[in-house]
Amino acid sequence: MSVLVDGLRKRFGDKIALDGFDLRVRPGTVCGLLGPNGAGKTTSVRILSTLLRADGGRAEVAGFDVATHPMEVRRRIGLVGQHAAVDEVLSGRQNLELFGRLYHLGAAKARVRAAELLDRFGLADTGNKAVRHYSGGMRRRLDLAAGMILAPDVLFLDEPTTGLDPRGRNEVWDAVRSLAGDGATVLLTTQYLDEADQLVDQIAVIDAGRVIAGGSPAELKSRLGGDRIEVVVHDVGDLGTAAELLRKVADAEPERDLDRRRLSAPVRDRVAALTETVRALDAAGVPVEDIALRRPTLDEVFLTLTDGKVSA
Secondary structure, X not given: OOEEEEEEEEEEOOEEEEEEEEEEEOOOOEEEEEOEOOOOHHHHHHHHOOOOOOOEEEEEEOOEEOOOOHHHXXXXXXXXXXXXXXXXXXXXXXXXXXXXXXXXXXXXXXXXXXXXXXXXXXXXXXXXXXXXXXXXXXXXXXXHHHHOOOXXXXXXXXXXXXXXXXXXXXXXXXXXXXXXXXXXXXXEEOOOHHHHHHHOOEEEEEEOOEEEEEEOHHHHHHOOOOOEEEEEEOOHHHHHHHHHHHHOOOOOOOEEEOOOOEEEEEOOOHHHHHHHXXXXXXXXXXXXXXXXXXXXXXXXXXXHHOOOOXXX
């Protein structure tokens, strides 16, 4: 395991930040930490990156104990915080060369590594431009490049796309996918559930300082009952008839939304259920505005698991 955590505990005064936190992250995968405000996400990352000592439990990163071998851990990790740590006056190339020198690469090796990373993160054409002229997405990609100076085994990303527009987010997503594709293990916290759905191989949902659910996005969604069929009728007076027809193919009583003239019910054989419902509605002369199959979203999973608490 690239990250191995057993029973981490951390208290700040009267506040319990971590209360038996457990985690397993396989090499070369992207793991997302999701949870409401105060769940313990940032505290766990700070402990795993050796910036904070736990009060109890144990954790290993890249095969080394974070408490007893912190320097070995630091040599094998990268950390990218919520805010870009690059100098706006310097160019992208100068920033990366500076980070290289801080990591004791030497001037020549720092120049070579900077050139490699600019090319890898799609910044080669703008490498000599001052960072103050970069877009938000470009700055974030440069920040990721700085975190990869030593080609770390494990990269920690704390909300990597906060404040970015959709284009900037997509640029960062592509960069993260590239890192994982090259074998790096990525552990990220995010407040965007669609981001987790796009990027991660596994999710750990944290609440009250411990992991309350884990698995792939698809596995977590399946906990809410799998596929659902939704029907929106043209006339609210047809809801009763449509519900009777939908009940024949559904696994449970259809849910009704009178304001939206919508019915929703779980189904097992999604294609057969959709086909049969369309035929039945047409035969009964019930006009519909929309009919579709839908799978639970990660937002619904998160709200269900955390009782509707807000993520951050």
